[in-house]
Amino acid sequence: MIKVEGLTKRYARTTAVDNISFEVQKGQIVGFLGPNGAGKTTTMRCLTCFMPPSSGSATVAGFDVLEHPMEVKRRIGYLPETPPLYPDMEVVEYLNFVGKLKGLSGNDLTRRVAEVSERCAVADVSKKLIGKLSKGYRQRVGLAQAIIHNPDVLILDEPTSGLDPKQINETRDLIRGLAGDHTIILSTHILPEVEQICEQVIIIAKGKLVATDTVHNLTNRLRGVEAVAVEVEPRSGALDAGEVQSRLEQVSGVSRVILKDSRDGRHLFEAESLQGKTIRGDLARSVVESGWNLYELRPVALSLEEVFLSLTSTDTAEPSGAVAE
Amino acid sequence: MRNTWTIFQKEIKSYFNSPIAYGLMAFFALISGYFFYVYVAIFVQRGMESQMMGRPQPMDVNEWVVRPVLMNISVIGLFLIPMITMRLFAEEKRSGTIELLVTSPIYDLEIILGKWFAALALYAAILGLSALNLSLLFLYGSPDWRPMVVGYLGLLLQGGCLLAIGTFISTTSKNQIIAGTGTFAISLLLWVLDWVSSYGTEAWAKVVGYLSVVAHFEPFSKGVIDSKDIVFFVSMIFLGLFLTARSMESLRWRS
Secondary structure, X not given: OEEEEEEEEEOOOOEEEEEEEEEEOOOOEEEEEOOOOOOHHHHHHHHOXXXXXXXXXEEEOOEEOOOOHHHHHHOEEEEOOOXXXXXXXXXXXXXXXXXXXXXXXXXXXXXXXXXHHHHOOOHHHOOOEHHHOOHXXXXXXXXXXXXXXXXXXXXXXXXXXXXXXXXXXHHHHHHHHHOOOOEEEEEEOOHHHHHHHOOEEEEEEOOEEEEEEEHHHHHHHHHOOOEEEEEEEEOOOOOOHHHHHHHHHHOOOEEEEEEEEEEOOEEEEEXXXXXXXXXXXXXXXXXXXOOEEEEEEEEEOOOHHHHHHHHOHHHOOOOOOOOOO | OHHHHHHHHXXXXXXXXXXXXXXXXXXXXXXXXXXXXXXXXHHHHHHHHHHHOOOXXXXXXXXXXXXXXXXXXXXXXXXXXXXXXXXXXXXXXXXXXXXXXXXXXXXXXXXXXXXXXXXXXXXXXXXXHHHHHHHHHHHHOOOOHHHHHHHHHHHHHHHHHHHHHHHHHHOOOOOHHHHHHHHHHHHHHHHHHHHHHHOOOOHHHHHHHHOOHHHHHHHHHOOOOOHHHHHHHHHHHHHXXXXXXXXXXXXXXXX
8 A cells, every 4th residue: 555665855964764665555554663853754744745755766555656646645644743723713614624625525525524523523522613622632633634535544643642641542542443444654652552553563763764563573572571670778788789780680681780770778770681581580589699678679661762772783883863853 | 726715715714713804904994094084185175275266176086085095005005915924824834734735635836826815805805995985985076986996906916916925925934923024024125116216217227116016006096007017017926926836845845
C-alpha cells in the first residue's frame, strides 16, 4: 500500500531524513517510532504531499507523491501533530468543510459527517465551537477529520501526545477500531503505545532507519535484556559506592552497573543484564552476602534511548542526539 | 471551482464570526460618512453663496460631492486592506491548518482564489456602505449615476490589486501583525509615489508615478474608464496572485 524507497529530505543545513526505505502492506497498523527530531514528521509530510522529498520516491496505493499528488491526497487521511482545527467553527461545520475539501458532497457528506462524529465520539459536541473544546475532544475531532473521506491510508502524527491517560486509552482504542478498513501509520515516541496498537514497527533515529520488524520480534529482543534498580544501605557506618559497584559488576549475567544516586548513606544503582539472563536473585544474594542491607530492588522499564542503544549496539559510536526538525 | 467556492464560504464565515468585519465596517462607515457630510456641507454652502451674490451658477453634484468622496474612499481603502488580508495565510500558518489545506486534494490556485475573492467580497460590502450615503443624493438632486458606477468599478479594481498584494504578503509570515504592517507599508508607498512623480518630469519620475495606485484610480473618480488604468490594475492583480502561488509553493520546499 505504501512504498518508500531511498527517501531523503534535506533542509538548508541539516538532513532530516536520510535514505529511508520501507513498505507497508494493506490493512496493517505500523508504528513509526523514534525520539523527537528523528525525522518522523518529515517522513510523514513527504508521504502526505505536504512537502516533496529531496530525493528518493514514495508511492501510496501505486501513485507517486511527486507525479500524482492529487491521487495520493485523495487516498490519504492525515492528522498532523497539532490537529488542524479552526477554533471559530462549530464541530459539525468544520467536518462539513473538510468533507467538501476532500471531495464529498450532498447526501454522502451529511452521512459521513454523522458517521465519523459517532465513531470518534464527538457527536455530543457537534454544535460547540472547536475553540471551547477540551484537548481530548479536539484530538478526536482531528481524527474525525482525517477519516471523513474514508481514505485507504491514515497517517497520524503523535495522535496521543498531550492527552491525559484516560484520553490516551480512548484514542488508542479508536485507532485500533479503525484498523480493519484502513492502512495506518502512526508516529510516536512512546514504546508501550507501539506494543499496544501496532503490528509492525519502523524505528528511525537521526533521520536513519534503525530497524523494521514486527512488534512481536521487537519486544522479544527487548525482553531478553533486564534492567534492575538496586538500592543498597550499609548495616552500620559509611559505605563506599565504588566497592558496591565492583561487587555488583561481578554478579554473573550483569553487563553493566551505573551509579544513579547517593543519599542518606544509601547508593542507588542501575544494573543491566546480558541478553537472556535474569539477575535479580543473584544481585539480592550478592548484596546480602556482602554484609549490606538491600534497601530496594525493582525492575526498570528500558527507556526509549536504551532501546535504541540496544538495537543499534553495533553502531553506537556516537551518542544519540536530536536532529533539528 | 467548487473548491474555490468552499474556501470562499469558509473565509467569509470566518470574517463574520470574528469582530474584524464589523469593526472595519463601523470604522469605514464613520470615516466615509464624515467625508460625505463635509463635502455635502461645502456644496450647500457654495450654492447658497453663489445665490446670495445674485449670480447663481450651475453646480455639478458629481463634480462637487461624488468625485471628492470617491477619492477619499480610495485612500481610506489603503488603511482597511491590510486589516482584511493580514490573517488570510498568516493565521493558517500559525495554527497549522495550512497542512490541512495543502494535503487536501485541491490545487493551490483554488485556495488562493477562494481567499482573494472572499477578501474582495468583504471589501465590496464595506464599500457598499458608502453607496448608501451617495444614494441619498438622488433624493434631493439628480446626479449622474454613470460616473458613480465607474467610480465603484475603479475602487474595486484598486482594492483587488492591493488585496492581491496583501494576500501575497500574508503568505510570507506566521505573524498577522507583521503581514498587516508589511501590507500597510506597501499600500502607503504605492499611494505616496504619486507625490514623488509630481516633483520631477524625468523618466524615472514617470515610471515611479505610473506605479501609484491612486493616480490610476483618479480617472475612475471622474467617470473616465481608461484602458491604461484597467491594464495596470488587472496586471497588478495577476502579479499579486502569481507571487502568492509561488510563495505557497516555496513553503513546501522550506518549511
